[in-house]
Amino acid sequence: ATATVVNGAMYVSGRTDTWHGAAINLDKDKTIGRTLNVSFKVKWDSDTAGTIKSTLNTSGDVYTNITTTAVAKEDGWVTVTGTMTVPLRTEFATYYFEADSKTASFYVDDVVISTEEIPGTNPAPVAPADGTPCAPDGANVVHLFDTVDLRDFAGDTVTISVSVCK
Numbered sequence: 001a002t003a004t005v006v007n008g009a010m011y012v013s014g015r016t017d018t019w020h021g022a023a024i025n026l027d028k029d030k031t032i033g034r035t036l037n038v039s040f041k042v043k044w045d046s047d048t049a050g051t052i053k054s055t056l057n058t059s060g061d062v063y064t065n066i067t068t069t070a071v072a073k074e075d076g077w078v079t080v081t082g083t084m085t086v087p088l089r090t091e092f093a094t095y096y097f098e099a100d101s102k103t104a105s106f107y108v109d110d111v112v113i114s115t116e117e118i119p120g121t122n123p124a125p126v127a128p129a130d131g132t133p134c135a136p137d138g139a140n141v142v143h144l145f146d147t148v149d150l151r152d153f154a155g156d157t158v159t160i161s162v163s164v165c166k
Contacts, residue, residue, distance in 0.1 A: 009043070009109035017102050026093040026113065028058075031086045034115040036066070038095070039081045043107040044071040051100040056084060059091035066095075077109070 012022050042052045049072035055063045067082035086093060097108050 009041075009107040011045075011105070011107050012097065013045075013105035015099070015101075015103055015105070018100055019096075019098055020102075021096055021098040022108065023097075024095040024111070024113070026056075026095055028086075028090050028093040031093045031115060032090050033086060033088050035083055035085045037081075037083050037114045038066055038112070039079065040097075040111040041077045041079050041107075041109045042069070042071060042097075043077050043109075044073050044075065044104070045106055046101060046104040047073060048101065048104075049073075050104050052080065052106060053098050053100070054080070054082065055096045055098065056086070057092070057094040057096065058087055059089070063096075071106075 010022060015021065036056070038054060040054070044050065044052070049070065051068055052071050053068045054066045056066055057063050064084055066084045067080050069078060069080045071078055095113065097106075099106060
């Protein structure tokens with residue numbers, strides 16, 4: 001499988017199994033015990049309709065499904081959203097984009113992953129109350145992730161950055 005950038009979107013192709021896809025390594029220390037809100041756009045690029053899903057791997061063989069959406073080529077760009085609470089016993093937090101077809105190709109764009117505070121855990125990052133943007137020097141920025149990698153494959157790496165003000 002490969003992930004490349006096509007017209008600003010990540011294109012996942014060359015898959016040979018349902019679990020092959022792109023992955024984002026989240027900072028587990030900034031996600032443990034918090035609710036993840038995820039949103040992304042997907043465009044199916046296979047002739048047969050299928051299902052795109054996203055999962056979070058938090059340890060060993062523990063994969064939690066966050067989103068499952070039926071898609072078809074004629075649908076164009078489809079917005080997908082979901083939420084999950086990251087367990088307190090989390091070894092790592094890897095977010096995957098997968099499909100039910102072993103050979104389906106698809107585009108992913110406009111990925112947003114944000115957190116909400118869960119009572120009794122660390123406070124969640126929030127934007128400044130006055131609506132000012134994050135400081136240019138990065139002093140008030142929390143990076144939730146900064147790379148997209150292929151899952152168990154050699155190939156291209158797409159670098160994206162999603163951050164919030166703290």
